[in-house]
Amino acid sequence: MKLLPRLLVLILVLCAKTAFAQQYVPVVTPNGSTLPYVMKDGVKEFRLTAEQVKREFAPGMIVNAWGYNGSSPGPTIEAVEGDRVRFYVTNKLPERTSVHWHGILLPNGQDGVAGLNQDHIKPGETYVYEFTLRQHGVHMYHPHSDEMVQMAMGMMGFFVVHPKVPEVPKVDRHFVVMLGEWFVEPGTATPNPMVMNDFNLFTFNSRVWPGTDPWVVKKGERVRFSFGNLSMDSHPIHVHGYTFEEVGTDGGVVPKSARRPETTVNVPVGSTRTVELVANVEGDWAFHCHKSHHTMNAMSHDIPNMIGVAQPPALEDKVRSLLPGYMAMGEKGMGDMMEMGLPKNTLPMMTGTGPFGAIEMGGMFTVLKVRAGITSYADPGWYQNPPGTGAHKVDAPPP
Amino acid sequence: MRALSYGLLLLAATVTGCASTTPTRATADVRDDVRARIGHDLRWDRQTKEDDEAKKAIDALLARELGVDAAVQIALLASPRVRALLEELAIGQADLVQAGLLSNPVFGFGKTAWDGEHIVPNLFASVEQSFLDVVTLPMKKRVAATELEATKLRVAFEVIDLAADVRRAYYEAQAAEQTAAVSTLLNEASQTAAELARRQHAAGNMNDLALSSELALAADQALALRRAVTDAAVARTELDKHMGVWGPRTAWKLPRRLPDLPPEEPSLEHLEARAVGERLDLAAGRRSLQALTSAISLAKTTRWFGKVDVAVEAGRLRETRRYSFGPSVALEIPLFDQRQGAIARLEAMARRTDDELQALAVDVRADVRAGRAKLVAARATVSDYTRTIIPLREDIVRYSQQQYDAMLLGVYQLLQARQAEFTAYTDSIAALRDYWIARSELERIVGSRLTPNNPR
Numbered sequence: 001m002k003l004l005p006r007l008l009v010l011i012l013v014l015c016a017k018t019a020f021a022q023q024y025v026p027v028v029t030p031n032g033s034t035l036p037y038v039m040k041d042g043v044k045e046f047r048l049t050a051e052q053v054k055r056e057f058a059p060g061m062i063v064n065a066w067g068y069n070g071s072s073p074g075p076t077i078e079a080v081e082g083d084r085v086r087f088y089v090t091n092k093l094p095e096r097t098s099v100h101w102h103g104i105l106l107p108n109g110q111d112g113v114a115g116l117n118q119d120h121i122k123p124g125e126t127y128v129y130e131f132t133l134r135q136h137g138v139h140m141y142h143p144h145s146d147e148m149v150q151m152a153m154g155m156m157g158f159f160v161v162h163p164k165v166p167e168v169p170k171v172d173r174h175f176v177v178m179l180g181e182w183f184v185e186p187g188t189a190t191p192n193p194m195v196m197n198d199f200n201l202f203t204f205n206s207r208v209w210p211g212t213d214p215w216v217v218k219k220g221e222r223v224r225f226s227f228g229n230l231s232m233d234s235h236p237i238h239v240h241g242y243t244f245e246e247v248g249t250d251g252g253v254v255p256k257s258a259r260r261p262e263t264t265v266n267v268p269v270g271s272t273r274t275v276e277l278v279a280n281v282e283g284d285w286a287f288h289c290h291k292s293h294h295t296m297n298a299m300s301h302d303i304p305n306m307i308g309v310a311q312p313p314a315l316e317d318k319v320r321s322l323l324p325g326y327m328a329m330g331e332k333g334m335g336d337m338m339e340m341g342l343p344k345n346t347l348p349m350m351t352g353t354g355p356f357g358a359i360e361m362g363g364m365f366t367v368l369k370v371r372a373g374i375t376s377y378a379d380p381g382w383y384q385n386p387p388g389t390g391a392h393k394v395d396a397p398p399p
Numbered sequence: 400m401r402a403l404s405y406g407l408l409l410l411a412a413t414v415t416g417c418a419s420t421t422p423t424r425a426t427a428d429v430r431d432d433v434r435a436r437i438g439h440d441l442r443w444d445r446q447t448k449e450d451d452e453a454k455k456a457i458d459a460l461l462a463r464e465l466g467v468d469a470a471v472q473i474a475l476l477a478s479p480r481v482r483a484l485l486e487e488l489a490i491g492q493a494d495l496v497q498a499g500l501l502s503n504p505v506f507g508f509g510k511t512a513w514d515g516e517h518i519v520p521n522l523f524a525s526v527e528q529s530f531l532d533v534v535t536l537p538m539k540k541r542v543a544a545t546e547l548e549a550t551k552l553r554v555a556f557e558v559i560d561l562a563a564d565v566r567r568a569y570y571e572a573q574a575a576e577q578t579a580a581v582s583t584l585l586n587e588a589s590q591t592a593a594e595l596a597r598r599q600h601a602a603g604n605m606n607d608l609a610l611s612s613e614l615a616l617a618a619d620q621a622l623a624l625r626r627a628v629t630d631a632a633v634a635r636t637e638l639d640k641h642m643g644v645w646g647p648r649t650a651w652k653l654p655r656r657l658p659d660l661p662p663e664e665p666s667l668e669h670l671e672a673r674a675v676g677e678r679l680d681l682a683a684g685r686r687s688l689q690a691l692t693s694a695i696s697l698a699k700t701t702r703w704f705g706k707v708d709v710a711v712e713a714g715r716l717r718e719t720r721r722y723s724f725g726p727s728v729a730l731e732i733p734l735f736d737q738r739q740g741a742i743a744r745l746e747a748m749a750r751r752t753d754d755e756l757q758a759l760a761v762d763v764r765a766d767v768r769a770g771r772a773k774l775v776a777a778r779a780t781v782s783d784y785t786r787t788i789i790p791l792r793e794d795i796v797r798y799s800q801q802q803y804d805a806m807l808l809g810v811y812q813l814l815q816a817r818q819a820e821f822t823a824y825t826d827s828i829a830a831l832r833d834y835w836i837a838r839s840e841l842e843r844i845v846g847s848r849l850t851p852n853n854p855r
Contacts, residue, residue: 087714100563187798221564300802304809313594318591319810322584322817328810341804351805 013324017398024162026175027076027226028377030215030366031207035075035157043084043130046077048099049114050121050143050155051092052353054139055202058297061347062192063182065206066093066153069326072206073178074141074157081136087129089121096120096145099129101159103139103250103272106131114145121145136163138176138226138272139250152193154206156230158272164199170220170277173377177204179267179289179364182229186298187343196232200303201347202294207294209365210352214379215281215287219372225287226274229267235294236366238264241285242368246275264290264363278372284354284383289364297362355382422492425551429488432555433475433678436847437562439468441475441485453477457601457648460855464653467569467658467835474565475558489552498543501536504528507710525727528712533623536696542690551688556679556846561641562601563843567836568638573653574832575627575634578825582627585821586620592814593617611813655829660781665849667771670841671764673774678763678846684756691749698745702738705731763844769771770841777834785826 026034037044053067068074075255079085091097110131114120121127139159143150158176180203183195187262187392206211217223224247243261249255250272267273288295311328319355320327325341343349359365371380430441442453453476460469473483507525596613599605612778639649675681716723799816802808842848 081768122484152447186802186805298805299808300807302809303806304599304811306599306810307602307604309595309599309602309604311598315591315594318587318594319814322591323796323800323813324811326810327804329806341801343798343801343807345806346805346807 012258024078024080025171025174026078027158027160027176028215029076029176030213031205031211032071033075035069036076037079037085039062040086043086044079045086047086047088047090048074049090049092050097050099052094055206056211057203057206057208058347060349061208061211061345062189063154063184066150066155067206068155068157072156073180074155076158076160076176077141078160078162079133080132080162082255084132086128088124088126089129091123092122092223093123095149096122097143097150097155098127098145099141100144100213101129101131101139101141102270103137104131104159104161105134105262107389112144135160135252136161137248137250137252138228138274140178140228140230140272142230149193151230151365152182152195154182154192156180156228158226158228160226169222171224173217174224174226175215176226176228177236178206179204179207179227179229179231179234179237180206181294186300186346189345199232200296200298200300202235202289202296204364204366206362208297209288209359209361212366213366214284214369216369216374216377216380218373218374219279219282219370221279222276223279224274224276226272227265227267228272229269233291233294234266234268236264236266236290237273237287237364238290239282239285239368240288241281242277242279243277244277245278246273248272253283278301279368282370282372282383283385285368285370287366287368288361295361295363295365296349297351301347303330307333316375323350374389402479420489420493422488422521425488425547426485426494428551428666429485429555429558432552432556433562436555436677436679437471437559438841439472439475441558445784450755453463457644460791461644461648461651462550464654465569466654467566470569470638471562471565473644474642476560478641480561480643481558484561485553487550488547491547493658495540495543495547498539499536501532502529505710507712523714525712527708527729530707531704532702535697535701538693538700542693542697542823545686545690546694549683549690552679552683556683559679560843561840565638565641566839566842568634568641569653570657570672570835572631572634572638573657574828575631576653577656577828579627579631581623581821581824582624583817584788585825586617586624588814588821589617589620592811595810613820657828657835660724660778660785660831660834661850664774664778667775670771670845673847674763674845675760680846681756681759681763684752684759688749688752688756691745691752693846695742695745695749698738698742702742703733705733707731726741739743749786766844767841771842774834774837774841777830777837780830781816781827784823784830788823789820789827792816792823794819816826 008242009240035046035048037046039045048068050068053065053070055063055065055067055072056317057063067074077085085098090102096114098112098118100112101110109117110129111117111242112129116250137160139161140156141159142156144274156178158178160174161185166193182203183192183199184190184201186200187191201208207213215225225237225244227235228236228249228250236389240263240394244265245261246265247259262275265273265275293299306328307330312367316326316328319328334336347362349362350358351362352365369380369383373382374380426441433439433441442449457473459476460473463469505527507527510522570775593613593616596605596610599609600607635649640644644651673718686743706729710727710729712725712727713722796813796816799808799813803810805815838849
């Protein structure tokens with residue numbers, strides 16, 4: 001008598017598994033990809049290769065990074081709560097490594113802290129990890145072996161576990177964005193892992209504006225953004241035109257009662273934050289880190305401060321007689337000082353042009369493009385403000 | 400006896416010849432030697448018509464931009480030192496004339512101490528002439544001529560040496576002027592940086608410490624400029640001295656830049672042999688040795704000849720009231736003095752001269768090797784500057800400018816990059832100067848130009 005209910009439960013579970021297997025909405029990894037898998041004996045089998053990669057941060061700038069399967073960040077792992085997953089991890093780096101499954105609940109022997117939970121994976125070796133996913137949420141993976149170097153070189157990725165039972169209301173579009181900080185000396189290509197504070201490049205999925213893809217959604221969609229942070233600083237990520245609610249962390253789902261409206265979510269070091277909004281206002285909305293140096297490219301932090309220092313033409317000419325290409329700068333700020341010349345493989349500090357001219361931003365910056373009536377998520381171009389709805393120049397009103 | 404006297408006079412006239420005291424021939428020889436070795440014209444300033452030409456030539460050379468060869472030429476035409484040297488020739492020539500002169504006959508006149516039976520009023524006169532001179536005169540002349548040869552060579556050598564001094568002073572002056580010009584630019588860069596710093600400070604963007612540091616750098620640079628300008632002025636006057644010019648003639652103008660390296664070094668092989676063959680001081684030494692050898696053989700030839708004095712005496716005979724002549728011969732008997740001392744002294748002098756000559760040859764060979772090593776090293780250093788150091792400094796300025804344009808670098812660092820480039824220019828000027836000086840020195844050592852007259 002006890003066998004029948006158990007059998008029924010088993011049949012139900014099997015049916016549910018079959019029914020819900022591919023029913024989650026896959027996440028979007030802007031400028032990235034999702035890691036494919038094969039089913040083997042009921043186990044989702046993934047292959048990760050740790051290796052050196054060339055990452056184009058933006059057109060014209062290639063970085064000698066480290067990553068997985070040819071990219072930094074590594075491809076996003078997607079699975080469903082209750083799945084048994086298996087990872088074959090091959091080390092093609094010049095040094096040993098390991099993979100830690102950040103935020104995932106699993107047996108101690110799978111946690112990936114080299115030296116503590118397992119042997120180091122030496123160059124050329126392949127290790128296997130296997131465990132069952134007992135939770136859902138947005139998590140991460142990264143090395144736990146010489147991590148100062150390996151993470152500074154770009155080795156990290158998302159591990160998204162979808163809920164077994166689809167959420168209500170349904171999320172239409174879910175972007176996962178890994179926040180990164182780098183120091184790439186202007187004119188060079190290899191990040192310097194020794195730098196701790198003085199970073200000069202700040203990335204969304206290892207891309208900088210204007211190399212970051214726009215985040216395109218259809219008007220009315222429920223949109224979720226997950227930000228992962230394995231850098232050295234916290235990043236207050238700010239949206240324009242909307243408020244969002246923080247719905248999850250790498251620890252799990254935030255209860256509805258604890259959610260509050262925000263326009264900026266501070267993503268602490270070693271965490272993910274997931275926010276949600278309903279895209280009901282059309283337009284091109286800036287989405288960026290609110291630390292102003294983090295929306296700059298290749299900047300130097302020790303140039304003389306020339307703000308308000310008068311450099312009359314006669315003085316400029318004097319310098320120019322010694323240095324024919326010289327141009328005085330900084331007196332009135334830096335906004336109009338772009339692209340006079342650059343070392344090779346170096347992006348302008350402030351760059352990217354919009355429909356109204358220079359956007360004067362770089363780094364952790366992109367545009368949320370909300371459009372009605374689009375049929376694809378390809379870049380729809382710049383938003384045309386309806387007539388009479390834009391700010392415009394007028395004569396100053398009388399006092 | 401009369402015939403004898405006439406004969407003597409005739410002989411004297413023949414032997415002494417019509418040797419002139421003007422060293423025209425010697426000067427021409429020296430001029431040829433100098434021209435053959437360094438390609439310059441040498442004139443002897445003696446208030447002649449030629450002098451006016453020389454003066455015109457000097458002024459014409461000074462009116463143009465002054466090249467190194469022009470400087471040497473001016474020295475050879477204008478320097479009182481050169482004229483002083485040339486007087487050696489006149490002295491040598493005079494010695495030669497002197498050596499060709501018979502000793503003068505000695506006229507004696509006297510009254511006998513006793514009353515002569517035949518001679519009234521016991522008065523007599525005599526003419527006495529040493530005859531050894533007649534025999535030795537050609538040999539003496541040969542010695543003097545050889546010595547004049549040695550003098551000519553020595554004078555030519557000194558002139559060539561002096562030309563090398565001029566070249567050295569020239570390159571020093573040119574490098575100093577060029578350095579001063581670069582120093583001016585360096586100073587401008589510092590003063591500009593200082594002005595920017597003052598403005599930054601006034602705007603409240605630079606602290607007192609940083610301002611003081613910038614101002615101190617600029618002050619140092621101003622001092623360095625003053626030093627460089629003074630050095631250039633002093634170097635100019637050195638060249639004035641070597642060229643022998645003063646007053647309005649000191650307003651010459653140098654080319655702005657030192658000449659570049661010649662495309663290749665003349666073959667430095669066989670330079671030792673060439674120096675030993677061409678150095679005129681060595682040739683002069685050899686001539687001196689030859690003169691001494693002649694003097695020794697002269698001494699040896701005459702060691703058994705004493706003095707031979709032939710005299711004619713005259714007195715009036717009492718009886719006939721006519722004058723009577725009588726010859727007399729006085730022979731020195733070389734019994735004690737056979738010139739052993741004089742000959743030994745001459746032989747020792749000859750040996751000494753020979754030793755000195757050999758020592759000089761050894762020195763010359765060693766100096767050639769050292770001079771050649773210096774030249775090769777100086778050339779390599781200049782190449783390092785032109786091929787590596789300067790291009791790198793220029794790259795640094797270019798890249799600094801690029802980084803400045805990308806707002807990655809401040810204006811002070813940019814100016815500093817430029818200053819470092821200027822400093823490298825200054826160093827390269829010194830290297831090029833050292834090359835040309837090394838080359839002049841090697842030419843001095845070899846005793847002739849390495850390549851015939853290369854311009855500037």
